[in-house]
Amino acid sequence: xxxxxxxxxxxxxxxxxxxxxxxxxxxxxxxxxxVERQSLAGACExxxxxxxxxxxxxxxxxLDDFFARHGLADIRISINDVGAxxxxxxxxxxxxxxxxxxxxx
Amino acid sequence: MSSYxxxxxxxxxxxxxxxxxxxxxxxxxERVVSPHLRQLDTPAAFDDGIVVGFGLLSGHKVLVAAQExxxxxxxxxxxxxxxxxxxxxxxxxxKPAAVLLLVESGGVRLHExxxxxxxxxxxxxAVLALRGAGVPVLVLDGGAFGCFGGMSIVAKLCDxxxxxxxxxxxxxxxxxxxxxxxxxxxxxxxxALVWRTVGGKHRYLLRDAMILxxxxxxxxxxxxxxxxxxxxxLSLAALEAExxxxxxxxxRFGACKDAVDIWRHLGxxxxxxxxxxxxxEFIAATHDxxx
Amino acid sequence: MDAQSxxxxxxxxxxxxxxxxxxxxxxxxxxxxEVAVIGxxxxxxxxxxxxxxxxxxxxxxxxxxxxxxxxxxVDTTGQRLTRRDELLGINAYMAHLAKCLELARNQGHKIIxxxxxxxxxxxxxxxxxxxxxCYALPEAEVRVMNLPxxxxxxxxxxxxxxxxxxxxxxxxxxxxxxxxMGAIADIWQGDLAACLIDALAQDSKDDxxxxxxxxxxxxxLAEKVAERVRRGAR
Numbered sequence: 001x002x003x004x005x006x007x008x009x010x011x012x013x014x015x016x017x018x019x020x021x022x023x024x025x026x027x028x029x030x031x032x033x034x035v036e037r038q039s040l041a042g043a044c045e046x047x048x049x050x051x052x053x054x055x056x057x058x059x060x061x062x063l064d065d066f067f068a069r070h071g072l073a074d075i076r077i078s079i080n081d082v083g084a085x086x087x088x089x090x091x092x093x094x095x096x097x098x099x100x101x102x103x104x105x
Numbered sequence: 106m107s108s109y110x111x112x113x114x115x116x117x118x119x120x121x122x123x124x125x126x127x128x129x130x131x132x133x134x135e136r137v138v139s140p141h142l143r144q145l146d147t148p149a150a151f152d153d154g155i156v157v158g159f160g161l162l163s164g165h166k167v168l169v170a171a172q173e174x175x176x177x178x179x180x181x182x183x184x185x186x187x188x189x190x191x192x193x194x195x196x197x198x199x200k201p202a203a204v205l206l207l208v209e210s211g212g213v214r215l216h217e218x219x220x221x222x223x224x225x226x227x228x229x230x231a232v233l234a235l236r237g238a239g240v241p242v243l244v245l246d247g248g249a250f251g252c253f254g255g256m257s258i259v260a261k262l263c264d265x266x267x268x269x270x271x272x273x274x275x276x277x278x279x280x281x282x283x284x285x286x287x288x289x290x291x292x293x294x295x296x297a298l299v300w301r302t303v304g305g306k307h308r309y310l311l312r313d314a315m316i317l318x319x320x321x322x323x324x325x326x327x328x329x330x331x332x333x334x335x336x337x338x339l340s341l342a343a344l345e346a347e348x349x350x351x352x353x354x355x356x357r358f359g360a361c362k363d364a365v366d367i368w369r370h371l372g373x374x375x376x377x378x379x380x381x382x383x384x385x386e387f388i389a390a391t392h393d394x395x396x
Numbered sequence: 397m398d399a400q401s402x403x404x405x406x407x408x409x410x411x412x413x414x415x416x417x418x419x420x421x422x423x424x425x426x427x428x429x430e431v432a433v434i435g436x437x438x439x440x441x442x443x444x445x446x447x448x449x450x451x452x453x454x455x456x457x458x459x460x461x462x463x464x465x466x467x468x469x470v471d472t473t474g475q476r477l478t479r480r481d482e483l484l485g486i487n488a489y490m491a492h493l494a495k496c497l498e499l500a501r502n503q504g505h506k507i508i509x510x511x512x513x514x515x516x517x518x519x520x521x522x523x524x525x526x527x528x529x530c531y532a533l534p535e536a537e538v539r540v541m542n543l544p545x546x547x548x549x550x551x552x553x554x555x556x557x558x559x560x561x562x563x564x565x566x567x568x569x570x571x572x573x574x575x576x577m578g579a580i581a582d583i584w585q586g587d588l589a590a591c592l593i594d595a596l597a598q599d600s601k602d603d604x605x606x607x608x609x610x611x612x613x614x615x616x617l618a619e620k621v622a623e624r625v626r627r628g629a630r
Contacts, residue, residue, distance in 0.1 A: 020133075022133045022152070034133055050148075051147075051148050081148070137624075164461060183458065183618050187617065188625050192626075194626045198626065200485070215546050215550050216550055218539075218540040218546065219577055223578065223579045223618075226525040229494055231603070234603075257519070258487050258490045258494065261487050261488045261491030275480070276487040281477060301485025302483050303483075326578040339495060339499055341503075344495055348455060351448055355445070
C-alpha cells in the first residue's frame with residue numbers, strides 16, 4: 001500500500017449547496033472517492049491510498065488534468081484505490097465532482 | 106439504474122426508499138474504517154462496506170442497512186458488523202415501521218476472522234431482540250455476491266426474505282462444498298446447478314423466500330412496501346408450526362438429488378423449464394404449488 | 397475431555413442422558429438445581445438433521461420444563477458441507493434453532509454454553525454462540541477456519557497470518573483470543589460444578605460481548621461504533 005499526497009491552488013470557490021459525496025467502490029480495478037469541503041486557504045488537497053505501488057507520476061498526471069478541468073478551492077479529495085486505470089480514475093473524479101457540486105439529491 | 110444486481114449499495118438505497126428521503130448515519134466522511142486491514146496490506150473503505158441510516162418507505166419511517174458486495178464481497182468485519190448491530194439496537198429504541206437489510210455478503214470477513222464471527226453472532230441476537238420488540242425486519246437479496254455464511258442465518262431470522270431470480274441464499278458457497286466433497290458433490294462452475302440449489306426461484310418454492318421479484322429496484326421497493334404490514338411472531342405456536350414445516354421438508358424432499366426432483370414432487374408440470382421463465386411467468390406457474 | 401467425564405464433573409448429584417447418534421439430551425442435577433442439557437459429540441458437523449434435533453429438544457424444554465436452565469454442550473467442526481444440506485436450506489434450520497433458543501430465553505430459561513471440545517464457524521454460530529453466556533474449557537478449540545485455509549482463500553501468506561496472530565487476537569484460533577474478544581465469558585477449570593453454579597446465579601439476558609471485548613481490549617472498536625450508530629443524532 002502507498003499513500004500519495006497532492007496539493008493544488010487557484011481553483012474556483014464552491015457554491016453553498018455542495019455536499020460531501022462518495023462515489024465508487026473499493027474493489028479490484030476500482031476506487032472510491034470522497035469529496036468534502038474544507039477550509040484550506042483556497043487550496044485543494046488530494047490524498048490517495050493505493051494498493052498499486054509505484055504509479056506516483058501517473059497519479060500526478062491524472063490529477064493535474066483533473067484540476068485543469070475542475071479546479072476547485074477549499075476542498076479535500078480522499079481516494080481509496082485498488083489499481084484502477086487512469087481512464088477509470090478520471091471518470092470517477094468527474095462523477096465525484098459533479099455529484100459534490102449538485103448537492104444533496 | 107434499474108437493475109438491482111448491477112447497482113451499488115448506495116444506488117439501491119436511493120431507489121428502494123422514497124425519493125431524497127435517505128439520511129446516512131456515520132457517513133464516510135467520519136472515516137470509521139477497519140483497524141485490521143492496513144496490517145494485511147489490504148485497502149480499506151471509508152464506510153467499511155456497509156451503509157446505515159434511515160429514510161421513508163411509502164411515507165413510513167424505516168431504518169436501513171445496505172452491504173456493498175464490491176468491497177470484500179460484503180463480508181462482515183468488526184466495524185461493518187458493529188454498524189449493523191448499532192442500527193438494530195437503534196431500531197429497538199426508535200421502533201420504526203420496519204428495518205430493511207439490503208444484504209450482499211459472503212459472511213464472516215476472513216481478514217478479521219474472529220471479530221467477524223462474533224459480530225455476526227451479535228447481529229443474530231440483535232435481530233431477535235428487535236423482532237421480539239415488535240419491529241419487522243425485511244431482507245432484500247439480489248446482489249452478485251448473494252447472501253452466504255452467517256448472514257444467511259441472519260436472513261432466516263427475519264420476517265421475510267425478498268429475493269430476485271439473480272439472488273442466492275445459502276450457507277456454504279459452492280466452491281467450499283466442492284473443495285470439501287469434490288466436483289461430483291457440487292460442480293461450482295455449473296451455474297445452472299448453483300441457481301437451482303441456492304437461487305431465488307428455488308428458495309421461493311421452498312418458502313425460504315417469501316417473495317420473488319424481477320431484478321429491478323422498483324420491484325424490490327414494492328415488495329418491501331407490501332411487507333410493511335408484517336408483524337413479528339416468535340411465539341411457541343409459530344415456532345412449532347415452523348418445526349412441522351421443516352420436518353415435512355426433510356420427509357418429502359430428503360431423498361431428492363436435485364432441485365428439479367423437488368419441483369416435480371411439488372406437482373410442477375415442467376420443472377426443467379422453470380429456470381427459463383421470467384419472474385412474472387414463473388410466479389404465475391408456481392405460486393400455488395410452493396412447499 | 398469426553399462428554400461422559402464432563403457430565404460427571406458438572407453434575408455431582410447425577411445426570412440422565414439419552415444419546416441419538418451424534419446428538420444427546422437430558423438433564424443433570426447440581427446443588428439441587430436441575431439443568432436441561434442439549435449437546436453433540438465427536439466433533440459433529442451440523443447439518444439439517446442435527447440442527448432440527450437440537451431445536452426440537454429446545455421446544456420440548458419450553459413446553460414441559462418451565463424456567464429450567466439449559467446447558468449447551470456442543471462439539472462441532474462446523475456446518476456440514478454437502479449439496480443436500482444447501483438444497484434443503486441448512487441456514488433456515490440453523491435459524492430455526494436460534495429462534496427456539498430465543499423463545500426459551502424469553503420464557504425465562506437461562507441458556508449457558510460450554511465449549512468442551514471444538515467449536516467452529518457456522519456450527520459455533522448455530523449453537524454455543526447463541527447462549528446468554530458462553531464458557532469454554534482451556535483445552536477446547538475455537539475458530540472460524542484454520543490458518544492455512546485462511547491463507548489460501550485470502551491470498552495472505554501463512555507466515556504473515558501466524559506472525560500477526562501473536563500480537564492480535566483477531567485471526568488466531570483459541571479460547572483465550574475469544575475470551576479476550578468477549579465471546580467467551582470465562583474459562584472453566586478445576587471445580588466445574590462450582591463454575592456452573594456461579595454461571596447459573598448470574599443475571600445474563602443481555603448480550604454483553606461487545607462491552608467485554610472493549611474492557612479486555614480484544615475488540616477496541618465494536619462497542620464504540622455500535623454505540624455511536626445507536627445514539628448518534630444522525
